[in-house]
Structures are given as C-alpha cells and as structure tokens.
Amino acid sequence: AQTVTQSQPEMSVQEAETVTLSCTYDTSENNYYLFWYKQPPSRQMILVIRQEAYKQQNATENRFSVNFQKAAKSFSLKISDSQLGDTAMYFCAFMNRDDKIIFGKGTRLHILP
Amino acid sequence: DTGVSQDPRHKITKRGQNVTFRCDPISEHNRLYWYRQTLGQGPEFLTYFQNEAQLEKSRLLSDRFSAERPKGSFSTLEIQRTEQGDSAMYLCASSSYTSGSHQETQYFGPGTRLLVL
Secondary structure, three states, X not given: OOEEEOOOOEXXXXXXXXXXXXXXXXXXXXXXXEEEEEEOOOOOOEEEEEEEOOOOOOOEEOOEEEEEEOOOOEEEEEEOOOOHHHOEEEEEEEEOOOOOEEEOXXXXXXXXX | XXXXXXXXXXXXXXXXXXXXXXXXXXXXXXXXXXXXXOOOOOOEEEXXXXXOEEEEEOOOOOOOEEEEOOOOOOEEEEEOOOOHHHOEXXXXXXXXXXXXXXXXXXXXXXXXXXXXX
C-alpha cells in the first residue's frame, strides 16, 4: 500500500525567508503523480504544485518549487520569499493510476511578521 | 468557472439522525470524489464517480454511508444513524478524466463540517 509521510508537524519562519517542507512516500509503482496542497485556516484546499513521476525536471510555480528525488522517494516543497498569506496547512499527496489521492498528515506552516 | 461547491458548509446533528450533503463539481468535470478529513489529519478517500457510475468505495465507507450521482452532475453523500465518530470535514473534489491521457488534477470544494452531538 502506498503511504505518504510528512515528518514535520509544524514549522515557523520569518516573512521573506525560505522554508522547505519534507515529504517521503512509499510505492512500488513507476508511474504516479505527486502534489502539494495548501489548506489555509477555515478555507478550502488548493493545489500548490504538481509533479509527474516520469518527468525528471522539478516542477516550479512562482515562489514554490519542489525537489523530487524518485530513487529516494522524496518530494520536498521549497517556498521562497515567504509571505504572511502562505500560512496554512500543507499536505503532500500521492496519486497513482487508480486516481485516488493519498495524503500525508500535513505540516502546519506559520509565517511570522 | 465557479469551482467546486458544497452544501451545507456546516451541519450539527444529534447522534442517530440522518444527514445528507451535496457537492456540485466543476461543470465539465466527469469525475467526482468524496474524502473525509478528521481534525489534525489529511483527507482520506471515501468513494468516487465517473459520470453517474460509482467506481470504487473505501473500506472506510460503512453501510451507513451512501453516495449517489444520479445524473452525472451533482452528488450527494448520506450518512444514516450518525455516530459521534462521524464528526469530520467531508470534502468533495472533481477532475476531468480522459482515457489514455495523463491524470488530471483534482480540485477541492470548501467542505462540509459535520458535528455529531
């Protein structure tokens, strides 16, 4: 069975700093998708970034980038120039060909002014 | 594009009552998913539909739970004889699936927060 592990339950960084959220996963499959979703307090879950496992190039979306290490089954999220609005719960997630998303337990990120 | 919507946003009920939630997906999306999220946890998959067909149900979905998508558009999730352990956020997501193509991103609704007293 696939699993997703986020080892950092909570993190705090100062505004404008760079922060990296860790994620590891376990699967025997070769083709799959990885995501980072953001869930702000009392607001809905939104997609931050997506990575297809067959792509070697790391995905980037503005201030958000990932470090995808397929052999190590690692998928970390880097947030550059962090902003107060980045404060949220961040979920690492895995999806295989079954089209079900398996989420980690999340990392609560606080951006401090 | 109005996004995925869910109704109600909050529901408080007494143990033993039945509740029904509704999800309206993004209009062109043919797949619709239900997840449950308990406090401090990530969402867990419950079930999903492609058009009106229910393709898979999780073991988490006991026989007190039933989901429908009768016309392949909106979906309802009903919980019968609610228990305190059913208290959670129920999330709906939708995606556009085409056979043979890459998997499409799932877009989530705001959720329905259920509290069973």
